[in-house]
Amino acid sequence: MTTVINLPPSLDARQFELVYAQLADVPEDARVLLDARHTRWASPFGLTALLTIPQSREAPSGLYVPDADDTSSYWARAGFFRQAEGLFEMHGHVPRPRTSGDSDVLLEITPVTRSDDVHDVVSRIQERSQAILSKELNLDVRATMGFAMTLSEACQNIVEHAGRGGWVAVQTYTWKQRLGRRVVVIAVCDAGIGFRRSLESGNSARARSDRWDDGMALEEAVIRGVTRFRDPGRGQGLAGIRRYIGRWDGKLSVRSGTARISIVPSWDDDFPLEEGLPNFPGAQMQITIPERLGK
Amino acid sequence: MITHIDLGAMLRRTVCELYSDLVTRPTGAAVRTGIEQQLGELAGRTLTVIDFSRVGLLDFSCADEIVAKLLVRCRENETPRDAYFLLSGIRDVHIEPIEAVLERRALSIVARPAAGMPDLLGVADEAERAIWAALDRLERANVPEIALESGIAPALVAQGLDRLCGRRVIMRETDAFLALGAMART
Numbered sequence: 001m002t003t004v005i006n007l008p009p010s011l012d013a014r015q016f017e018l019v020y021a022q023l024a025d026v027p028e029d030a031r032v033l034l035d036a037r038h039t040r041w042a043s044p045f046g047l048t049a050l051l052t053i054p055q056s057r058e059a060p061s062g063l064y065v066p067d068a069d070d071t072s073s074y075w076a077r078a079g080f081f082r083q084a085e086g087l088f089e090m091h092g093h094v095p096r097p098r099t100s101g102d103s104d105v106l107l108e109i110t111p112v113t114r115s116d117d118v119h120d121v122v123s124r125i126q127e128r129s130q131a132i133l134s135k136e137l138n139l140d141v142r143a144t145m146g147f148a149m150t151l152s153e154a155c156q157n158i159v160e161h162a163g164r165g166g167w168v169a170v171q172t173y174t175w176k177q178r179l180g181r182r183v184v185v186i187a188v189c190d191a192g193i194g195f196r197r198s199l200e201s202g203n204s205a206r207a208r209s210d211r212w213d214d215g216m217a218l219e220e221a222v223i224r225g226v227t228r229f230r231d232p233g234r235g236q237g238l239a240g241i242r243r244y245i246g247r248w249d250g251k252l253s254v255r256s257g258t259a260r261i262s263i264v265p266s267w268d269d270d271f272p273l274e275e276g277l278p279n280f281p282g283a284q285m286q287i288t289i290p291e292r293l294g295k
Numbered sequence: 296m297i298t299h300i301d302l303g304a305m306l307r308r309t310v311c312e313l314y315s316d317l318v319t320r321p322t323g324a325a326v327r328t329g330i331e332q333q334l335g336e337l338a339g340r341t342l343t344v345i346d347f348s349r350v351g352l353l354d355f356s357c358a359d360e361i362v363a364k365l366l367v368r369c370r371e372n373e374t375p376r377d378a379y380f381l382l383s384g385i386r387d388v389h390i391e392p393i394e395a396v397l398e399r400r401a402l403s404i405v406a407r408p409a410a411g412m413p414d415l416l417g418v419a420d421e422a423e424r425a426i427w428a429a430l431d432r433l434e435r436a437n438v439p440e441i442a443l444e445s446g447i448a449p450a451l452v453a454q455g456l457d458r459l460c461g462r463r464v465i466m467r468e469t470d471a472f473l474a475l476g477a478m479a480r481t
Binding site for chain 2: 115116118119122123126142145146148149152153156159160232233234236237239240243
């Protein structure tokens, strides 16, 4: 028996909770069909998080591609189908990928498994992003170099901690509803062991504590820079990301297990910590940097 | 003895011919190992100038593996040398991660930017920075001369110089102290 999971019309980090909620009720060895026929928009988070679903399940997963041509052609330009074809049983019309790069897609969905992949990602983002970040988002050179550094550290979380590969994507778009400005968004998602299990592997006493859970693990890692390593030099990547988003008025959200932690800027009204969410393995990170005003 | 290490060339030799960015911990560890191997045969007092001129991006992980761990391993006496380090050719994009990793481990290092005067990066209080800057201007000086140049009492200067020597950002000779920036200029 196959369970149909209906994807929402707008597939962003918030709406993706509806997907996780539906998946939570389906045993891992049961087949699922993700129905994106009515989906009209997807953020980089939505697309990369979608790819982690078949990774996290024992039974094969199917995907019905969006009905709308402009939506499915955007998914193709973002490199989604190139990655999805090896993971999903595809249903519906899969558009042929265009070779010309879309200016909004700063980095197509790219697998990250090894350290070399991070070098590749950093090199590509520097080539493509500098002009767009400075012209469209009014970010200065320091911000664009810091952006590549932030991307590098975000991707390294997969290599260092996830225990399996994941994906990264970077895109700019206009965030009309909440902000009325352009934003650049980094999404990094994996279906690995997640923050809680990663920290437990370095300190088994944590696992025996009654108060230890996904929310606490995220607070330890994201806010206090704790890692599974005893080396005091570790944990600087997330600290660097926090500094970067603080300097450029950005937002950081990390979801892992049953919790999500966010560093929330003044322009957003998200919750700093949400717990008791539907369980999903791995870690999903989103970094949003808004256009600078008044340059 | 002064040794010059081109970090860009070291990256390409130890990791990949095509790379110009210092990112990821494995890359940093490979480059640091390359530096340590190059310095391994040296003995006595050494000043190693690590040149960032041909390095693009530097991330926090790589800065920790290369700069911070190099200093930590020397401080923990894992090498028999009386080793000093100076960073040259660094740009704004390199300074932030280097400062962050040094502060995290309570370390300091002398850095000579691509344009501008040498600077003391990492942990140092206001008096230590003033003493260090005075010695850098004088290049070679004793306690009374540094006290006069910095406007800080000689007793406090002597204490500050001891701490700066301990962090290996200046050199002590029998009758004077030496600025690393001045040594690297010779």
